[in-house]
Amino acid sequence: MxxxxxxxxxEIILSTAMKLFGQKGFEGTSVREIASGAGVNxxxxxxxxxxxxxxxxxxVEHKAAYLKGVFEELVNNTSVTQIEKVxxxxxxxxERMFHSPQFHxxxxxxxxxxxxxxxxxxxxxxxxxxxxxxxxxxxxxIDSGEFRVVDTELTIASILGTINHLLSSEIMCRKILQKSKxxxxxxxxxxxxxxxxxLKQLMRAHLLENSLHxxxxxxx
Amino acid sequence: MxxxxxxxxxEIILSTAMKLFGQKGFEGTSVREIASGAGVNxxxxxxxxxxxxxxxxxxVEHKAAYLKGVFEELVNNTSVTQIEKVxxxxxxxxERMFHSPQFHxxxxxxxxxxxxxxxxxxxxxxxxxxxxxxxxxxxxxIDSGEFRVVDTELTIASILGTINHLLSSEIMCRKILQKSKxxxxxxxxxxxxxxxxxLKQLMRAHLLENSLHxxxxxxx
DNA sequence: ATAATTTAATTAAACGTTTGTTTAATATCA
DNA sequence: TGATATTAAACAAACGTTTAATTAAATTAT
Numbered sequence: 074m075x076x077x078x079x080x081x082x083x084e085i086i087l088s089t090a091m092k093l094f095g096q097k098g099f100e101g102t103s104v105r106e107i108a109s110g111a112g113v114n115x116x117x118x119x120x121x122x123x124x125x126x127x128x129x130x131x132x133v134e135h136k137a138a139y140l141k142g143v144f145e146e147l148v149n150n151t152s153v154t155q156i157e158k159v160x161x162x163x164x165x166x167x168e169r170m171f172h173s174p175q176f177h178x179x180x181x182x183x184x185x186x187x188x189x190x191x192x193x194x195x196x197x198x199x200x201x202x203x204x205x206x207x208x209x210x211x212x213x214x215i216d217s218g219e220f221r222v223v224d225t226e227l228t229i230a231s232i233l234g235t236i237n238h239l240l241s242s243e244i245m246c247r248k249i250l251q252k253s254k255x256x257x258x259x260x261x262x263x264x265x266x267x268x269x270x271x272l273k274q275l276m277r278a279h280l281l282e283n284s285l286h287x288x289x290x291x292x293x
Numbered sequence: 294m295x296x297x298x299x300x301x302x303x304e305i306i307l308s309t310a311m312k313l314f315g316q317k318g319f320e321g322t323s324v325r326e327i328a329s330g331a332g333v334n335x336x337x338x339x340x341x342x343x344x345x346x347x348x349x350x351x352x353v354e355h356k357a358a359y360l361k362g363v364f365e366e367l368v369n370n371t372s373v374t375q376i377e378k379v380x381x382x383x384x385x386x387x388e389r390m391f392h393s394p395q396f397h398x399x400x401x402x403x404x405x406x407x408x409x410x411x412x413x414x415x416x417x418x419x420x421x422x423x424x425x426x427x428x429x430x431x432x433x434x435i436d437s438g439e440f441r442v443v444d445t446e447l448t449i450a451s452i453l454g455t456i457n458h459l460l461s462s463e464i465m466c467r468k469i470l471q472k473s474k475x476x477x478x479x480x481x482x483x484x485x486x487x488x489x490x491x492l493k494q495l496m497r498a499h500l501l502e503n504s505l506h507x508x509x510x511x512x513x
Numbered sequence: 514a515t516a517a518t519t520t521a522a523t524t525a526a527a528c529g530t531t532t533g534t535t536t537a538a539t540a541t542c543a
Numbered sequence: 544t545g546a547t548a549t550t551a552a553a554c555a556a557a558c559g560t561t562t563a564a565t566t567a568a569a570t571t572a573t
Contacts, residue, residue: 082522096407100320104559114524119560178405184462185398187316197465204469226469227491231455235447238454242404245417249424249446271447278498302548324533334550339534346533519570528561534554541548 083121086111087132095175098182099129130192136176137199140169144206148213155214156281162207163232163272167265170236174259181237204229211280220280228279232272239268303341306331307352315395318402319349350412356396357419360389364426368433375434376501382427383452383492387485390456394479401457424449431500440500448499452492459488 089111093102104125108115122128143165147158170177180196183189207229214220239246239258246258258264309331313322324345328335342348363385367378390397400416403409427449434440459466459478466478478484 098318098320098402098406098408100318101406101408103557105557115559116525116561117523120522125559181461182318182402182405184465185402186318186321188318188321190464193462193464197462197468200465201468223494224487224491227455227459227488228495230459230469231451231491231495234454234456234458235451236454237458239447239450241401242413242417244410244413245404245420248417248421249450267444268447271444271451274443275448275451275495275499278502279495282498282502323531325531335533336535336551337549340548344533515573517570517572520568522565522567524563524565526562526564528559530558530560532555532557534556536553537551539548539550541546543544543546 082111082113082117086113086118086121086128087135090128090132091136091179092175094129094132095179126189130195133180133192133196133199136173137196139173140199140203142202142206144203144210148206148209155210155217155219156277158210159214159276159280160273162210163276164269166233166236167268167272170240171259171265174240177237178241181241207232214280223279228276231279232276235272235275236268302331302333302337306333306338306341306348307355310348310352311356311399312395314349314352315399346409350415353400353412353416353419356393357416359393360419360423362422362426364423364430368426368429375430375437375439376497378430379434379496379500380493382430383496384489386453386456387488387492390460391479391485394460397457398461401461427452434500443499448496451499452496455492455495456488 086107090102090107093107093110096102104118105115107128108118118125118128122131144162147161150158153161180200184193184196186193208225211220211223211225211228215222215225239249243258246252247254247256250256250264306327310322310327313327313330316322324338325335327348328338338345338348342351364382367381370378373381400420404413404416406413428445431440431443431445431448435442435445459469463478466472467474467476470476470484
């Protein structure tokens with residue numbers, strides 16, 4: 074019972090910190106701001122987490138659970154073609170980005186900063202785990218002749234980079250797509266589908282077309 | 294003579310602030326740090342620029358000059374094909390990113406933060422100017438039949454996103470490319486060429502192949 | 514079950530630093 | 544001499560964190 078209520082407040086603090094760190098960055102968010110947002114005394118943050126920095130670490134660790142090894146089963150799934158696997162990867166990445174954009178902003182922002190190297194290391198290891206799975210999928214496609222010979226690593230960078238680039242800033246997204254001020258990228262099903270369609274078309278052209286082995290069965 | 298020396302110190306402060314803001318972010322960098330790095334009294338920053346925030350604005354304004362309208366002449370250049378124009382755009386973006394990665398980190402980080410909206414607006418306007426030129430190039434290619442019908446805006450996002458994604462973090466870049474600790478992405482000519490080759494191959498497949506109108510003359 | 518006791522949660526206040534900025538005095542140059 | 548540049552010192556405000564006192568909850572004893 075005690076442990077239950079304790080966890081409750083901890084998670085209110087965690088989710089409030091997640092939101093604020095995502096919006097304003099780590100240095101740009103004060104402990105008092107987090108406490109105020111969570112409806113909690115500022116001292117509670119040190120009490121529960123030890124320090125602001127440890128709260129940050131706990132936060133990433135906590136949230137990163139959702140990112141762990143979701144592609145590992147897909148790699149060895151023999152009931153779908155390689156290009157279909159790539160399409161699934163695309164849709165899962167998009168889904169993930171739309172589901173918690175602030176968290177991804179936070180991760181990439183932290184990676185681009187030259188601070189807290191151990192944190193950068195932890196984040197890159199988290200992101201790399203999925204990377205390895207996706208690389209295997211593309212490499213298998215090349216080895217089997219289903220895909221053309223491409224730069225595997227940079228191909229993945231193109232998939233992730235497209236999504237990140239478009240969604241890293243609401244204002245930029247609106248201007249690029251020529252949308253009005255009330256357009257909310259993260260809640261637009263149409264945008265989601267548009268990115269998905271573009272990336273699948275891009276990857277189909279990049280990986281399949283003009284290939285000698287036309288195993289592609291117009292998936293999706 | 295007086296004005297000369299004045300400008301000199303101003304620019305030392307500007308370049309020091311550029312480096313530090315790029316490395317540690319705006320709120321992660323103190324005025325005293327900048328002053329110390331520039332070999333200058335902290336009071337000089339208020340004296341020359343008024344405030345830390347105005348220094349930041351002056352900095353972006355100052356640096357952004359290099360980004361202004363470099364593609365505008367290219368759009369109406371009739372001596373190169375549309376795909377060649379796309380290749381030129383790719384190489385210029387890469388060149389730019391390798392030349393001043395810290396500045397681009399700063400720009401994209403600032404865009405991803407929900408702070409200083411007027412600054413975000415200024416940055417997005419700067420980036421958009423080039424965007425419009427590139428869009429025209431791709432749209433012209435589609436209209437003339439040289440290119441397939443593609444999602445113009447997202448195609449540009451794929452080009453920029455690939456470059457940004459790969460170069461937004463040294464540690465991540467090393468891990469993705471499986472390089473050792475002494476590998477410096479920003480000084481690697483090989484990496485530069487590799488990104489260029491990948492993006493050209495990607496865009497060739499995306500924009501040209503299986504096209505009814507085979508005007509493409511295997512450029513580059 | 515109730516009271517006593519121990520443990521945990523919460524608070525307001527203060528801690529010592531660091532923050533960006535200003536001031537007032539001094540140095541440098543035209 | 545007069546304007547500009549530069550400095551050390553001080554400013555108030557905000558920072559993350561700690562403390563000590565209090566309230567709430569859980570445990571134990573009666």
